[in-house]
Amino acid sequence: MKVLIVEDDPLHRTYLHEAVVAALPECDTVIEAENGLAGEKLARDHKSAHIVMDLQMATRNGIEAARTIWKERPETHILFWSNYSDEAYVRGVSRIVPDGAAYGYVLKSASDERLKLALRSIFIESQCVIDREVRGLQQKSLGQTNGFTDSEYEILIDIALGLTDRAIAGRRGLSLRSVQNRLQHLYDKLDVYHTAGDAADDGRFNLRARAVTVAFLRKLLNYSALERAETELQEWLDGK
Template identity: 30%
Template sequence: MLNVLIVDDEKIERMAMRKFMTEWLPECHIVGEAENGKKAVEFARSEQIHLVLMDIQMPGMDGLTAIKQIKASCRHTKFIMLTAYDTFDYAKQAMQEGVKQYLVKPADKDETIAAIRSVVAEIQQEASQRQAATVNQQSKWLEAHVINGQSYTSGEFQQLFPKCEAGLVIAVQRAGGDQLLIDLQQSALFQVVPIQMSGELFTCFIYSDQGPGQLKADVLQAIRAAMTSEQPSPVVGMGHPVSNPLHLQKSAAEAKLSYYQRKKDGGVVRYGFYNTELQSNLLINLPELADDMMLALEEGRREDPLAYYDAFELEGATLSHVKELLILLKSRLRADLAILTISTAAECRQCCEYLFDLYEARTQTVNDIERAKRYIKTHFCENITLEQTSAFVDLSPTYFTKRFKDETGLTFKEYVTTCRLDKIKKLLKDSSLSLKEITYQAGYTDPNYVSRVFKKMVGCSPKEYRKQVVKK
């Protein structure tokens, strides 16, 4: 619902416009009226206004002056000019102030509806773009600080999440997890921020303006409801909710450990919070743990063995247990590294990452294009570039371009487009999201461009494709 302010010095004109919009434009909510520019400015400072229908000629402060002052403090507010003066000078000045629509009274009904809906669509598109940019910024920050352990302050967190009273982290099995994420994002009880992670699982931060107890109940109920659908149910590990943002790293570790607890149990209980009383036997089965970590490395899923390592520590592994695990990994990698001299948990973590780096360095020369493909599949929803991808695999852009085309048969741009179209087709089939929402989730910003590319590559429009797959 968009908030609309009607500004006109004639009361009968304001009443007529209110009646007209109530009858023909239910998506708009009239939050107020103003009889001149000064009162419009005062009103805009006290209420959130998305759209102002502004008369030009009014006593005191005129419409153009009011627009300048409102824009100074409400830069996202849009304006439609309503005037009885059909002069080029007025129109020119209005356009200079960014006014997109200029209606001469008495305006035709269809013309008025079309003008307002055009601006409403622009407002909604810009709001979606701002929201997508905010979520992307939040996601990258969470990955760096909550998932990867960089230090942060409560103040830094509150700047990005000002409405968060309680939050928790969940770890979701990637296979079958996309639909669960869509279901959770549709909830009005909490906010969901996906965190970019490749591999077997991805993580999400969930928060609300309620306390930890209420958030826990709301999230549990939402996941339970989503799991009752006909879609295959993914395994979901849940960290406990916290009100102190500095404790979110613990919630993230709990989510990953809860996930692996359920995987070890064969997925009998598909979702739940971390259970401190449930023994997953990581401590007494170190060879199996080392094998699982190596398998994940061989499949290019570095995040997963790191998650295993974090879960191992969280479960209460002593320094000697961690060193035993590192010795097993060292043996499997045939690495020359002094383990017994390590004396701190931080050194153990550094040693673990060094072993992973060593493995990747050994395999890099033979699978750099495969690594590039995995990088693209993980980041194609972002503003990914050829330069970023070539830098990720330590190749020059020119050499990478040739190698990539030779080994995949596609250019970098064609491969990214293919990944995005696969995502779009999946969302068209498995969700009720609008094309605009799907566009942003697939890494694009313009639904019209997506429609053209989709029709060219797939042979039909997105709308036609959805009808076809739904019938099947």
């Protein structure tokens, strides 16, 4: 068995290397990549079916790398190993995982034991292992309760990108009014009104901008999500 490690930080990389060797005696080779792009290439060249992937990397983040890798070989086992459990990441990951793929999401703060267990479960037993903390988010976000609909999330991204209502309408194939409708739902759920109205009137917020900020502070959005959305937007713009 060959295991590919894709990870920015050299310290974490060697730590992972050791953990993999210790947890998987059946693993004979470990290869390493220090960014997403190199990771994609190595995955292709080595046809490696077992990957440990960091999420935030400078040149090409883990989600994008995983997406192209899974596109080529959906049966690849991938363990995401991340510092954060931002809803933006969780959502990003669950959006790209192919049907029936074996994958995992473990936080870097997890114990050695937990990491090793996850490695074995995913790579050997082809099971899915999601860190409990992440799991909570996933249910809240993908279930409807207290979470955000896909359409709400979508429009959140659109205003975060700085599109006008009209542009959004064009992009998503909706009428102007529908866009504004969705915006209202979003404002509702993000509780933008509460923070706005408390202090008389002179402390008012610009709902649209405030919504984005609140989403950021709640980790619904993060840099990586913005970056991905931005490139998608550019592609759309180019395609007229």
